[in-house]
Amino acid sequence: MILSIVTDIEGTTTPVSFVHRVLFPYARARLEAFIATTPPSPALAGIAEPKLETLLGWMDRDEKITALKTIQGEIWARGYADGDLKAELYPDVTPALRRWARAGVRLFVYSSGSVAAQKLLFSHTPDGDLTPLFQAYFDTTIGPKRDATSYAAIARALGGTACETLFLSDVEAELDAAAASGLSTCQLLRAQDGTLPSSHHQTATDFNEVALKFGLPRA
DSSP: OOOEEEEOOBTTTBOHHHIIIIIHHHHHHHHHHHHHHOOOOGGGTTTSOSOHHHHHHHHHTTOOOHHHHHHHHHHHHHHHHHTSOOOOOOTTHHHHHHHHHHTTOEEEEEOSSOHHHHHHHHHSBTTBOOGGGOSEEEOTTSOOTTOHHHHHHHHHHHOSOGGGEEEEESOHHHHHHHHHTTOEEEEEOOGGGTOOOOSSSEEESSHHHHHHHHTOOOO
16 A cells, blocks of 8 residues: 655656756756856755856766755746746646645655756646645755665655565666665656666556556546
């Protein structure tokens, strides 16, 4: 029985194209100005030390580095506040999340993007602010997404039995790490993203199929 769900974002709730077509270019175009004009703050203490060229290299390689993700999150915060950015979600996501939350399933997010960036995305969707649906958010400060110890730490934070927590992601290596820590897993195969199916994890084309396969509330 699934009591908790931890969901990835990119390729799971949100098209990969939104991240690479909208969010990354938006941050890249504003990175130099951000570094030059942003005064020190507790949120960025010690973060802005890498040189611009280093940050751009990390961004081009989509490195999952906390310093980069924190700066990107700050830039996106301004974009959402100014109305330049609006999150994209797959159409099945919001109805499913709302059904699951109403049924008492605990919902969480684990993404390589900073917690601040996660909250920004889910608070600026076409369906309104979805952040009240989630009980907590996790990012790379708890550990890398392909490391089993990260999922063990999340499982401890959630309490209960690990197998009662379902991790949703499109990335097989992340699912492998979650399964190694005892979590239940399901790979999202979004047609738009062209995800290659895993041979050793449950798969689903959308959240409705996730609900069907794991006995969760569905439309």
